[in-house]
Amino acid sequence: DSGVTQTPKHLITATGQRVTLRCSPRSGDLSVYWYQQSLDQGLQFLIQYYNGEERAKGNILERFSAQQFPDLHSELNLSSLELGDSALYFCASSADTGIGNTIYFGEGSWLTVV
Amino acid sequence: DAKTTQPTSMDCAEGRAANLPCNHSTISGNEYVYWYRQIHSQGPQYIIHGLKNNETNEMASLIITEDRKSSTLILPHATLRDTAVYYCIARAGGTSYGKLTFGQGTILTVHP
Numbered sequence: 001d002s003g004v005t006q007t008p009k010h011l012i013t014a015t016g017q018r019v020t021l022r023c024s025p026r027s028g029d030l031s032v033y034w035y036q037q038s039l040d041q042g043l044q045f046l047i048q049y050y051n052g053e054e055r056a057k058g059n060i061l062e063r064f065s066a067q068q069f070p071d072l073h074s075e076l077n078l079s080s081l082e083l084g085d086s087a088l089y090f091c092a093s094s095a096d097t098g099i100g101n102t103i104y105f106g107e108g109s110w111l112t113v114v
Numbered sequence: 115d116a117k118t119t120q121p122t123s124m125d126c127a128e129g130r131a132a133n134l135p136c137n138h139s140t141i142s143g144n145e146y147v148y149w150y151r152q153i154h155s156q157g158p159q160y161i162i163h164g165l166k167n168n169e170t171n172e173m174a175s176l177i178i179t180e181d182r183k184s185s186t187l188i189l190p191h192a193t194l195r196d197t198a199v200y201y202c203i204a205r206a207g208g209t210s211y212g213k214l215t216f217g218q219g220t221i222l223t224v225h226p
Contacts, residue, residue, distance in 0.1 A: 002157065002159075002160075004157075031212075033213060033214075035216075037155075042216060042217075042218060043152075043158070043201075043216035044216075045213050045214070045215060045216075048211055048213055050211075055211045056209075056210065056211040056213050058213070088155060090157055090158070092157075092158075092214075094212070097207070097211045097212045098207070098212060099144075099145070099146050099205045099206065099207045099212045100146065100163075100165075101212075102160050102163065103160070103212075103214055104160060105150075105157035105158045105159070105160075106157050107156060107157045108155070108156075108157055
């Protein structure tokens with residue numbers, strides 16, 4: 001158990017809909033990362049937050065947005081969903097942005113768009 | 115972030131040591147080498163990391179060459195449960211803010 005909690009574990013929704021994925025980081029971790037893993041793309045970095053502020057952005061679509069709340073949990077919002085958004089979405093956390101601090105991953109949220 | 119190169123796949127017999135190589139010839143002096151593994155769509159699992167010195171923990175050993183251009187992850191006594199995709203990552207700070215950039219990794223298959 002990494003200590004990173006993601007909900008829901010599985011989600012099936014229709015095209016055009018909007019979903020919210022939730023992440024609770026490890027206790028005390030200030031930095032949160034979101035990754036997407038689809039069959040043909042591998043693990044892709046989406047976005048990173050540190051103590052409520054966005055720090056780094058990867059290949060995140062404009063239809064996707066995220067935020068980190070004062071209690072440090074984070075949410076990834078996916079809107080106008082398309083079939084191609086079906087993927088595993090991972091949240092990860094670390095104490096801060098220092099590269100000597102380990103990043104721990106949650107078990108992911110499986111999103112299926114039908 | 116420095117690019118890393120790993121073999122696409124490797125096999126190992128159960129009980130033997132698994133030695134997974136990684137090339138990172140363009141790594142900069144302040145980039146750490148991290149290893150993660152992913153077992154069949156589970157969340158990536160942290161294994162070990164190092165900067166210059168060799169490192170060992172309860173899971174594995176990491177050997178980094180003196181010029182830091184390559185490294186080897188060693189699983190001393192591989193079991194069937196070690197079958198996974200292993201990722202070697204050169205992790206940078208600065209404008210990368212410490213994010214991990216995953217490549218394709220090495221598919222390690224441990225067989226009886």
